[in-house]
Amino acid sequence: MQSTNWVPLFPEQASTFAWQVDLLYFYLIIVSIAFTIPVAAAIFFFAIKYRETEKFATPEEMHGSMVLETVWSIIPFVISMTIFLGGAIVFFNQFTPPEGAMNVYVVGKQWMWKLQHETGQREINELHIPVGRKVKLTMTTEDVLHDFSIPAFRTKADVVPGRYTYLWFEATKPGKYHLFCAEYCGLNHSGMGGYVYVMEQRDFDNWLSGSVSGQTPVEAGRDLFENKLGCASCHAGGPTQRGAMLEGIYNHEVKLVGGATVTADDQYIRNSILNPSSQIVEGFQPIMPTFKGQVTEEQLNSLVAYIKSLTPDAAAAASSVPTANTSNTAAPAGNTAAKPSANSNR
């Protein structure tokens, strides 16, 4: 796709906001030309017309002009405000993740990208996605800063250790596009990249069923929760359990000891696993040990995905499979955790 004999001036437009970014770019090019031509022409014209004809001449004195100063202050201001507004609108689209997107987990690591689909498929330095479907990446890193950048989609976002950042896009054109790490990350920074493959839905379904899926993040999370880490010994069991109720907690307000409230988002859940005593839920004792060093970033992603999938009804039937939780509308996880066969209906 990318290889042509001619030097390409623009990367391909392959996402829904690529044209908006390009439009902004063309607008700015036009503004730049509209400024450059008159100013450059004036400089050349003055330099030639008023060139020195007599050594050490004393040209007529001239003072400034309030009118001119006002005009050439206001015009750039107004134009720069249009640029600001245009940029802000496009930015708002780029960084407001939509509801109901297909979720992909991304973990950066010197010097590779580890990705996992909601359906369990893992990829390294490659991302396969269907065309025409909103995709949301939940990203973090095991070590230093990275940046997940796809020029053909005109978007990128830093990946920051210790927190989640998000990126979303909707591909519009099947193809193979560059994936770069855009934030300097050390020795093999320029090798930390690969390709994004945008496929027709049918091809994507084939790809999904053709690759080893293993456990989905929700399944892996439940395994960790119930068996490996033993979270369930305190966080399950009904009204008498020692730890906070997790069912339906996701994206809801939680009252903390001390009166503050927080929204139980990905970041909060992650933080509660790693630094349990920093934000204690009201009515509970700070007895939970830290799991820092015991869970990998991927396992954290799985735990968050599992806790997301817990709904109040699920508390009753704790052992039911997560895909049955179709009644949960608040959390997109309920939909996107569906098996590939469900995707083909879209």
Add this chain to the structure above:
Amino acid sequence: MNAENVISSGYGGSKLNYITNGSTLKSWLLTKDHKRIAIMYLISVSGFFLMGGLYAATIRLELLTPASDLLESGTYNKVFTQHGILMIFFFLIPSIPAVLGNFLLPIMIGAKDLALPRINLLSLYFYWIGGGMTLFALMQGGIDTGWTFYTPYSTTFSNSFVMLVGLGIFVNGFSSILTGLNFIVTIHTMRAPGMTWFRMPLFVWAHYATSLVMILGTPVIAITILLLALERLGGVGIFDPAIGGDPILFQHLFWFYSHPAVYIMILPGMGVISELISNFSRKKIFGYEFIAFSSIAIAVFGFLVWGHHMFVSGQSIYAGLVFSFLTMVVAVPSAIKMFNWTATMYKGSVSYDTPMLYAIGFMGLFLIGGLTGLFLGAMGLVVHLTDTYFVVAHFHYVMVGGQVIAYLGGIHYWWPKMTGRMYSEFWGKISAMLVFVGFNLTFFPQFILGYQGMPRRYASYPEEFQVLNIFSTAGASVLGIGLLMPAVYLMHSLFFGRPAGDNPWMHPGLEWRTSSPPPTENFEVMPVVTWEAYEFGEESGMDIEAARRREAVIT
């Protein structure tokens, strides 16, 4: 200061000037003369510029081919890091203020020296110590964090000499602070009788604004480096999330200094250009007050836009909106300067001497540099452009196309004053044009590369980017030759150049009303200023007729 005196006291008199007044090494190293300190800065800064330039040449050679074949990526990472650190901290920041500012600022306002001459010498020593530490670290194996030192890479993951370089920059920061402090005190207290604020050359105004940024901004980077050391050596969690820190905090602190530092690197250049445009058009500058206050406005707003380096860092959308808005506002004072410079040439008497060629080149390059700044302030667009070659091209247009070109223009303009000799005008013009052409050929293709998505700091890159990289490397060789030429003909002029006389350009600034090179105390008699800045008419007291007769003899 009568007119006769200005013209007749030519070069070669028996009077001592600042160069001949003492010839021992000690008389240089322990001097309190701002002019000698400026010359020592000039030599040191040129050395760092040469080193930074060699690193740049290495980078361009490596990028000639897509694979990382000339250098391994680890070496490449060190090369671009050291290019950035040497150029920014040890060349661009001190270049115009410490060399031209040091030499000219006291003379331009009719003072004998800076207000605090010992502090001035101390600042030079801080610069040398900081530079020495950095050079030592480079010889030990260098540093690979990028000049931005982003955490947690710089604190936990990099095995290179981060702390030593950090210490070098820390010490060097005091050099900036002391210079800025000295300039502010000097401008407030040392102006000659009649030199009111609004009679000061715009070069002095620009340095006033720069000094404000230096003394307010530099302590922040010093504190940031200390915090970095505290974490790297003491294990205190400040920036590293593994021990409870926040890596984004580092970016805030770093850019809180480093964005204003960008204005340290361009405001003095704007001051030089104001001098050049006005003087070589032989006309009072258009909109003096607007240019003066736009410098102050840039300095103030410069402190409020640091977040535009962090649009994709995970910073909140609303913080981003504020930073984007303020960034757009900064465009206005820059535009005001641009328009006023252009208007100054209108109905002037424009000469094409070498410094003016540099000034015209500056206007062209700064226009592109400034306008592409708007691209990078527009949030929706900058997401795509962040950390690509578009950014690299933009800041080189501002830093090299702006500050370096202005610095070279200034060096050429004041060379006869500093040394008493004229350089070859022919070679000067050739080099000015080579620099302009080579610069554009080097960096314009990088805008296109950036929009295509080529990330910066890449030792190897996909093949489709190669054609433009070849253009860029070809341009860099032209630029390199253009930049090396002045080193040759300026050195040549020191020994074989024709004596310049006190006022070769017949310009009215105070610096042209003393001998070339100036005496240690700058003026034989304390000047009394009765004319406005850039006053070319009769009130200036210059004897144009005598100058014409002298010119006729030379030619």
